[in-house]
Amino acid sequence: MQFDAIVIGGSHGSFDVLMNLFASLPRSDMPPIFVVIHIPRDSTQDFVTHFNTRCGCRMVEIEDKQVPEGDRVYLAPGGYHALLERDRRLSLSSDEPVNHAQPSIDVLFESAAVAYGNRLLAVLLTGASSDGAAGMARIDALGGTTIVQDPTTARSPVMPKAALALIRPDHLVAPDVLADTIRDLVSGAQPRGMMHGDG
Amino acid sequence: MIDPDVLKIETDLVVTALHQRYGLDFRQYSRASLERRLQGLVEKLALDHVTDLIPRLLHEPGFVDRMVNGIAVNVTEPFRDPECFAAIREHVFPVLRTYPYFKIWHAGCASGEEVYSMAIMLREAGLLDRAQIYATDINTDALARARDGIYTSEAIARGEKNYLAAGGTGQLADYVLQQYGSARFANSLRDNMVFSQHNVVSDEVFGEMVLVLCRNVLIYFERDLQNRVVDLFHRSLAHRGFVALGAKESMTHLASGSDFECLDRHARLYRAV
Numbered sequence: 085m086q087f088d089a090i091v092i093g094g095s096h097g098s099f100d101v102l103m104n105l106f107a108s109l110p111r112s113d114m115p116p117i118f119v120v121i122h123i124p125r126d127s128t129q130d131f132v133t134h135f136n137t138r139c140g141c142r143m144v145e146i147e148d149k150q151v152p153e154g155d156r157v158y159l160a161p162g163g164y165h166a167l168l169e170r171d172r173r174l175s176l177s178s179d180e181p182v183n184h185a186q187p188s189i190d191v192l193f194e195s196a197a198v199a200y201g202n203r204l205l206a207v208l209l210t211g212a213s214s215d216g217a218a219g220m221a222r223i224d225a226l227g228g229t230t231i232v233q234d235p236t237t238a239r240s241p242v243m244p245k246a247a248l249a250l251i252r253p254d255h256l257v258a259p260d261v262l263a264d265t266i267r268d269l270v271s272g273a274q275p276r277g278m279m280h281g282d283g
Numbered sequence: 284m285i286d287p288d289v290l291k292i293e294t295d296l297v298v299t300a301l302h303q304r305y306g307l308d309f310r311q312y313s314r315a316s317l318e319r320r321l322q323g324l325v326e327k328l329a330l331d332h333v334t335d336l337i338p339r340l341l342h343e344p345g346f347v348d349r350m351v352n353g354i355a356v357n358v359t360e361p362f363r364d365p366e367c368f369a370a371i372r373e374h375v376f377p378v379l380r381t382y383p384y385f386k387i388w389h390a391g392c393a394s395g396e397e398v399y400s401m402a403i404m405l406r407e408a409g410l411l412d413r414a415q416i417y418a419t420d421i422n423t424d425a426l427a428r429a430r431d432g433i434y435t436s437e438a439i440a441r442g443e444k445n446y447l448a449a450g451g452t453g454q455l456a457d458y459v460l461q462q463y464g465s466a467r468f469a470n471s472l473r474d475n476m477v478f479s480q481h482n483v484v485s486d487e488v489f490g491e492m493v494l495v496l497c498r499n500v501l502i503y504f505e506r507d508l509q510n511r512v513v514d515l516f517h518r519s520l521a522h523r524g525f526v527a528l529g530a531k532e533s534m535t536h537l538a539s540g541s542d543f544e545c546l547d548r549h550a551r552l553y554r555a556v
């Protein structure tokens with residue numbers, strides 16, 4: 085496996101993208117996937133149930149000090165920030181919102197960048213805020229691989245555009261090729277997703 | 284952008300300075316969040332490096348309080364996670380009724396919303412007169428705000444929904460005096476409240492509690508420290524006393540949790556066995 089973890093962030097419009105993604109990703113030989121979407125407090129379990137029943141994925145809500153396992157999807161709970169520690173455990177915090185968001189994509193991404201370095205694959209999707217851009221920059225700087233949703237395919241282009249203002253992502257993709265791109269990258273095959281720059 | 288290895292060393296050095304000079308032990312705080320807080324503090328103070336905090340910490344009187352107040356996060360609200368209060372009403376209040384006098388401890392009370400929320404519930408159950416309420420925190424700014432009991436009118440208005448969900452029978456607004464956009468909790472609620480600084484990491488038991496609330500504090504600690512703090516609570520409880528944790532905290536993975544039974548999994552309410 086090329087990666088020890090995948091992080092995914094998204095906001096407005098990302099729910100449908102994630103539904104398709106989790107329905108199509110392989111069920112085995114996958115690293116743990118950590119997801120931050122801007123969900124309200126007390127709705128986390130509803131989202132988890134929804135994804136699991138509709139996509140057949142193995143999603144759980146992130147718990148404090150949890151040790152992540154492969155082939156599972158971890159969703160950050162509404163009303164808390166989720167972070168990865170250097171020993172690759174998860175932790176939660178009840179800090180102030182960051183970029184008006186709680187959970188914040190930046191908080192997860194910046195900590196994951198440190199925990200996983202170049203063994204991290206990061207995906208930033210559609211959204212109406214700039215949350216996640218700083219996190220993508222940190223991941224990029226620490227050697228992780230970055231995928232940004234092509235803003236022209238995004239219901240809200242603000243989030244991918246904010247990231248593109250800071251980094252040249254390794255891959256710029258439309259939602260319909262996202263699952264293939266991730267699968268290929270994880271397995272080490274040459275990804276079929278549209279490449280960006282000299283990638 | 285700062286190199287993570289350097290940041291780790293810098294954080295270790297600051298933690299060492301806090302510990303060796305002031306006995307403040309942040310060694311077992313969860314690092315990812317602690318590093319974020321320190322970086323935030325550095326930004327706020329317009330410093331260059333995390334280690335720039337060290338000379339000020341060692342040589343500038345009073346700076347240590349500013350630092351602790353900057354590290355310790357005190358986000359809270361009235362009747363936060365109302366199911367916790369509802370569960371306390373259901374499971375703990377019947378036991379409180381059997382005592383002529385009892386003690387409750389809010390460990391990590393932050394700016395105190397939780398303390399006034401509890402007092403309101405006790406008042407509505409006719410139990411407040413029998414209560415001695417201890418509210419503690421390491422953050423002196425937060426404690427000062429807790430003692431004042433003054434919040435924005437919006438915070439109180441936002442709390443109404445939670446208050447009802449907790450089983451409140453009136454209105455939160457009934458308990459505050461509105462004054463120029465702010466709201467102050469009535470003096471009659473605070474007669475039996477004592478606010479003081481207490482560090483759950485290093486300070487000892489100080490009374491026999493029937494109920495300890497410690498919510499959204501343990502998530503900032505590593506497992507070993509969570510274990511030790513839960514043990515502290517166990518030692519500070521009266522026979523068959525209760526502990527309420529935050530919505531995302533649990534005793535499930537803690538050795539010291541074997542001293543407790545879980546009364547309400549969702550509300551994170553525990554009772555000493």
Ligand SMILES: C[S@@+](CC[C@H](N)C(=O)[O-])C[C@H]1O[C@@H](n2cnc3c(N)ncnc32)[C@H](O)[C@@H]1O
Nearest residue numbers: 355356357359391393420421422482483498499
């Ligand atoms: C997120 S707030 C929780 C406030 C409230 N209990 C709630 O749940 O809404 C966490 C509080 O824990 C306090 N705290 C952190 N470390 C502490 C320690 N070692 N001893 C006592 N309080 C501590 C912080 O200062 C902060 O006020």
